[in-house]
Amino acid sequence: MRGRYDEGWKEAIRTFFPHFLSFFFPSIAQHIDISKGFEFLDKELGRISRRGLRGRRVDTLVKAYLKDGKEQWLLIHIEVQGYPQEEFSKRMYIYNYRIFDRYNRDVVSLAVLSDEDASFRPGPYRFGIGDFHLEMIYPVVKLLDYRGRWEELEEDPNPFSVVVMAHLKSQETKGRGRERFDWKVRLTRMLYERGYGREEVLGLYRFIDLVINLPEDLEEAYHDEIIKEEEVKGMPYITTAERIGMRKGMLEEAREMVLEALEERFGIVPEDVEKRIRRIGDRDILKRLLRYAIRCGSLEEFEERLAGV
Numbered sequence: 001m002r003g004r005y006d007e008g009w010k011e012a013i014r015t016f017f018p019h020f021l022s023f024f025f026p027s028i029a030q031h032i033d034i035s036k037g038f039e040f041l042d043k044e045l046g047r048i049s050r051r052g053l054r055g056r057r058v059d060t061l062v063k064a065y066l067k068d069g070k071e072q073w074l075l076i077h078i079e080v081q082g083y084p085q086e087e088f089s090k091r092m093y094i095y096n097y098r099i100f101d102r103y104n105r106d107v108v109s110l111a112v113l114s115d116e117d118a119s120f121r122p123g124p125y126r127f128g129i130g131d132f133h134l135e136m137i138y139p140v141v142k143l144l145d146y147r148g149r150w151e152e153l154e155e156d157p158n159p160f161s162v163v164v165m166a167h168l169k170s171q172e173t174k175g176r177g178r179e180r181f182d183w184k185v186r187l188t189r190m191l192y193e194r195g196y197g198r199e200e201v202l203g204l205y206r207f208i209d210l211v212i213n214l215p216e217d218l219e220e221a222y223h224d225e226i227i228k229e230e231e232v233k234g235m236p237y238i239t240t241a242e243r244i245g246m247r248k249g250m251l252e253e254a255r256e257m258v259l260e261a262l263e264e265r266f267g268i269v270p271e272d273v274e275k276r277i278r279r280i281g282d283r284d285i286l287k288r289l290l291r292y293a294i295r296c297g298s299l300e301e302f303e304e305r306l307a308g309v
Contacts, residue, residue, distance in 0.1 A: 005114070005170075007253065008210035009080045009163075013060050014040060015203040016159045020078075023160035024141045025110055028076070036065040041075070048098050061099065074106040075099055081113050084120035093125040093136045109138040116171055118144055143167055157194060162187060162204050170211040177218055184212040185225050192233045215284060254286035261293040262302065273299075276306055285309055 013020050017038060021029035032038075045061040060078040077095055081088060092109050099107045113120065124137040146153060146164050153161045166187050173180040187208050191201045214222060258277055262269045280286055289306065296302045 005082060005167075005211055006080075008207045009112075009114070010042075010060060011210075012160070012163050012203065012207045013078060013080075016163075016200075017062065019159050021076075023156075023158045024112060025139055028108060028110065028139065031067055032076075033065045033067040038065070039063040044102070045077075045099070048095070048102055074108055075103060077107055077109045079109070079111045081111060081115065083115050084117045085122075088122040089125040089136075092122075092138055096136060096138075109136070111138060111140045113140060113142045113144075114167060116144065154190075159196070159200055159204055162190060163207055166204075166208045166211055173212075177215055180212060181214055181218045181222060184208060184214065184222055187212075188222075188226055189229055192229060213283070216282065251281060251283060251286070254283050254290070255280065258286055258290045258293055261290055262299065265293070266299040266302075270299075273303060273306065276309075280309065 018029070018034045021032060039062065041061040041063055062076045062078065063073055064076055065073045077092075077099055079092060079095070085091065088111075092111060096107050096109045099105075111122070113122075121142060122140065124135055126136075127134045143164060147168060150165075153165050169180075169183040169187065173183060188205060191204050196204070213219075255278055259269055259274060262273070277286075277289070280289075289302075289309070292305050293302055296305070
């Protein structure tokens with residue numbers, strides 16, 4: 001999972017962490033004392049993941065407390081994996097012991113598989129020789145499995161049921177603009193029909209808007225539909241300023257993705273190239289440039305394509 005999906009999932013987990021646990025991992029959630037609070041340690045996790053695992057990253061590290069009355073706390077390592085990876089279980093084990101080594105605290109590792117490969121189902125990490133045996137079993141959720149549980153998702157009030165529905169429809173409707181538009185409107189309407197509060201609506205609206213992207217004309221029509229819906233429901237939760245801010249944020253994110261791709265492939269990006277990219281105000285153009293930045297043979301080839309924009 002990259003870009004918009006990364007941002008959307010990370011933001012959803014941070015906004016609805018207790019709901020995330022209870023929805024996907026109820027056997028873990030029942031042991032966590034949310035009333036004592038929890039803390040996200042993503043910056044520290046970034047330093048841990050850079051040690052010899054270049055190019056790999058985990059999504060979220062959370063410090064949470066147990067219900068057993070002890071002052072002891074544990075760390076919850078959450079990985080949202082958007083593509084099949086042969087050594088995924090080994091990677092989970094490496095992060096687990098590195099986090100343990102850093103904090104000297106017990107670590108619970110949880111995996112959410114958001115890819116589209118039904119056969120990718122990693123199992124425990126195991127190693128053994130002679131009388132020595134090592135095994136790490138961790139809970140794994142496969143989002144594709146929810147396709148057959150759609151009615152259950154529609155009836156579940158947990159905010160993460162909306163997250164899963166939006167994620168699945170973002171995958172199923174690729175390249176089908178009108179169908180994608182219809183689902184984006186339908187899922188957003190659901191936020192008001194379920195009676196969520198303003199902060200819940202805003203958080204879920206942001207996720208839906210990030211993962212179900214539309215061409216500019218349909219994006220405009222979508223926002224018009226939601227404004228009408230808010231007027232009918234008498235729930236003006238999302239102000240015009242917030243909508244504009246969200247759209248500006250998405251544009252800035254798209255620009256950064258193009259620049260990051262160029263920097264990763266060719267090193268330092270010339271200042272004039274960066275300025276021209278930052279002046280682009282059309283997300284569709286930026287998406288095309290990102291694809292070209294990933295596959296072009298040289299920075300010069302990219303500059304020629306950029307000149308034609």
